[in-house]
Amino acid sequence: MFYREAGDFKTSYAEDNQTFPIKFDRYRYYFVLLVAFGIVPFVVNDYWLNAVLLPFLIYAIAAIGLNLLVGYCGQVSLGTGGFMAVGAYSCYKLMTSFPDVSILIHVVLAGAITAAIGMLFGLPSLRIKGFYLAVATLAAQFFLVWLFNRVPWFYNYSASGQISAPERTVFGVPVTGAETSPWAVYLVCLVFLTISAIIARNLTRGMAGRKWMAIRDMDIAAEIIGVDPLRAKLSAFAVSSFFIGISGALFFAVYLGAVEVGESFGITKSFLVLFMVIIGGLGSIFGSFAGAAFLVLLPVLLKNLLVGSLGWPTDLAAHLELIIIGALIIVFLVAEPHGLAQLWRMAKEKLRLWPFPH
Amino acid sequence: MSDTMIFAMEVFLNGLMAGVLYALVALGFVLIYKASGIFNYAQGVMALFAALTLVGIMEGQVPFAHLINATIGTEIHHFGWHVPVLLAIVLTMVVMIALAWLVNHFVFRHLVNQEPIILFMATIGFAYFLEGVGDVMWGSDIKKLDVGLPQGINTAIDEYTYGIVNYGFFIDNLDLVATVIAAVLVIALVAFAQYTKQGRAMRAVADDHQAALSVGISLNWIWVMVWSLAGFVALVAGIVWGTKSGVQFSLSLIALKALPVLMLGGFTSIPGAIVGGLVIGVGEKLFEFLIGAPFLGGATENWFAYMLALIFLVFRPQGLFGEKIIDRV
Numbered sequence: 001m002f003y004r005e006a007g008d009f010k011t012s013y014a015e016d017n018q019t020f021p022i023k024f025d026r027y028r029y030y031f032v033l034l035v036a037f038g039i040v041p042f043v044v045n046d047y048w049l050n051a052v053l054l055p056f057l058i059y060a061i062a063a064i065g066l067n068l069l070v071g072y073c074g075q076v077s078l079g080t081g082g083f084m085a086v087g088a089y090s091c092y093k094l095m096t097s098f099p100d101v102s103i104l105i106h107v108v109l110a111g112a113i114t115a116a117i118g119m120l121f122g123l124p125s126l127r128i129k130g131f132y133l134a135v136a137t138l139a140a141q142f143f144l145v146w147l148f149n150r151v152p153w154f155y156n157y158s159a160s161g162q163i164s165a166p167e168r169t170v171f172g173v174p175v176t177g178a179e180t181s182p183w184a185v186y187l188v189c190l191v192f193l194t195i196s197a198i199i200a201r202n203l204t205r206g207m208a209g210r211k212w213m214a215i216r217d218m219d220i221a222a223e224i225i226g227v228d229p230l231r232a233k234l235s236a237f238a239v240s241s242f243f244i245g246i247s248g249a250l251f252f253a254v255y256l257g258a259v260e261v262g263e264s265f266g267i268t269k270s271f272l273v274l275f276m277v278i279i280g281g282l283g284s285i286f287g288s289f290a291g292a293a294f295l296v297l298l299p300v301l302l303k304n305l306l307v308g309s310l311g312w313p314t315d316l317a318a319h320l321e322l323i324i325i326g327a328l329i330i331v332f333l334v335a336e337p338h339g340l341a342q343l344w345r346m347a348k349e350k351l352r353l354w355p356f357p358h
Numbered sequence: 359m360s361d362t363m364i365f366a367m368e369v370f371l372n373g374l375m376a377g378v379l380y381a382l383v384a385l386g387f388v389l390i391y392k393a394s395g396i397f398n399y400a401q402g403v404m405a406l407f408a409a410l411t412l413v414g415i416m417e418g419q420v421p422f423a424h425l426i427n428a429t430i431g432t433e434i435h436h437f438g439w440h441v442p443v444l445l446a447i448v449l450t451m452v453v454m455i456a457l458a459w460l461v462n463h464f465v466f467r468h469l470v471n472q473e474p475i476i477l478f479m480a481t482i483g484f485a486y487f488l489e490g491v492g493d494v495m496w497g498s499d500i501k502k503l504d505v506g507l508p509q510g511i512n513t514a515i516d517e518y519t520y521g522i523v524n525y526g527f528f529i530d531n532l533d534l535v536a537t538v539i540a541a542v543l544v545i546a547l548v549a550f551a552q553y554t555k556q557g558r559a560m561r562a563v564a565d566d567h568q569a570a571l572s573v574g575i576s577l578n579w580i581w582v583m584v585w586s587l588a589g590f591v592a593l594v595a596g597i598v599w600g601t602k603s604g605v606q607f608s609l610s611l612i613a614l615k616a617l618p619v620l621m622l623g624g625f626t627s628i629p630g631a632i633v634g635g636l637v638i639g640v641g642e643k644l645f646e647f648l649i650g651a652p653f654l655g656g657a658t659e660n661w662f663a664y665m666l667a668l669i670f671l672v673f674r675p676q677g678l679f680g681e682k683i684i685d686r687v
Binding site: 070076124127128129130131132134135136138139142143145146149150151218219220221224267271274275278282312313315316319320321322323324325326327328329330333334337 | 397425428465468469475476478479480484486488489491494498614625654655658661664671673675676685686687
């Protein structure tokens, strides 16, 4: 009763082709946008921003990017951390080399540079498939991290080997550096996330997305019906890396402010984003959001519970957190291998009839 | 012979030794992958866990002491006894077998027929879980493991090579022992797979799950057995690596060293794991010595193995000894 596909008639092609063709989905989307843009910026404070909102927004961009590659195109990548590092370091180099250009442009350019690097490391995917490819992308992970560690040009020869973001403003309001205000930072990340999500959603509904899915389902068959695997796979790598690069740039410039590459963009980051995609649901944009929210909120909740309420020592709490997260991931995969997105789909099925039996 | 040549030869030999150790870890991967199609990322953490358990049992530590102390406010740490090495190894093996049963019973039995990526993620979840359990159970401080394996420079080789090229090669005794252990382990595993009933059943499962089921082979039993075998290999790897560099978190990262070995050798081949290990061990040490350290600022060992495997796979996508990949529509 509450979720209905039927009775929603379209009278023009434009209406039929809109991003959310079902009324309920559309209103939900408008509502979320309204809350995110209209209410949250006025109530957000530093703790919520840094502990929950910023990581969620930034990881959601990365998860969307990775989901395009893994969920839609079927090319498993474990190089996400490395590609985020490319985004961060190219953003840093651009910020310090061209201080007068807007940070927004730098972030987008950082995404573009990452897309180029991503395509380069995507090339072997034409020959290598499945797990061999997953392990091969680890080459990108380790090589890129090593590169940013060892070549001083990338971190402007700073003594500590770290990169730290200089202060930059958008419309006169500082968004990087020490003097930021929570709402401005939040809005910048939110704008990037919204645009990324809209682009991703529409790409996957269109020709590009259908080609990716054909490749995912069976690449030989796709090739025979006329999908060019070279272009499909490389475009998936490029678009995916573009989003991941943007998220890496935001992660460094807006969220952390100062970054040491091995620590912030190590292999654990690759796994984290992949977990978000898998727990959220492969091949679902909504799933990327849900997965990012789940894995950002979970440690915060556990920490508050174990250290805050029970008063256990922090090292013990950290170990227990590992156990609980590991166990939850397993429970999740056993109970619902198609992720949170599948739960949402089932909820919609239920809502269609509820409260009537049929 | 010039000095560089002699040094390079020493590096080559040490690379061979390192390669044997990589192969030791890679073996565990191959076993599980062959029998169940699961790519077990947790193999490294299993080695860590096995080594932690071994040390804990030998020292007579109270398991979960930290957790118990935090919840009920006691101050217990040790039972106050020391367990002899052999008994401790047997007890650790019992723990690893129990672990194999638990993993199979609670996780992978429910994930039959899922996509490989889901299974892979489940093993990463398991790796997190096991790492946490190991830390809570035995504490996360660095521990020394000494089961009586010989250590230090091998003086016989040192003197022998000094007599020939006027320069003594540095070969660690432990590496030599590890080589012998790895060789024995491989021969034993191959013999087990080829000549015993259980081994034949294991190969049957590896070949075709359904066909194996239909001739009356119990999949669950085979999987528990294979995970126990992998636990045993992990224990051996844990002992060797733990003796070499102490039992600590970084031990679990050897899994990452074993991955390129697997790619190079092929995921399904035991000899491949050995040859891949040797190629990677020698390759990365020589590359670091000849090119990495002088020209690229060092620490190339982090990625060289992966790059080598990546470039190699572009030309031969199934690895050295992997089964040929045939695609059909």
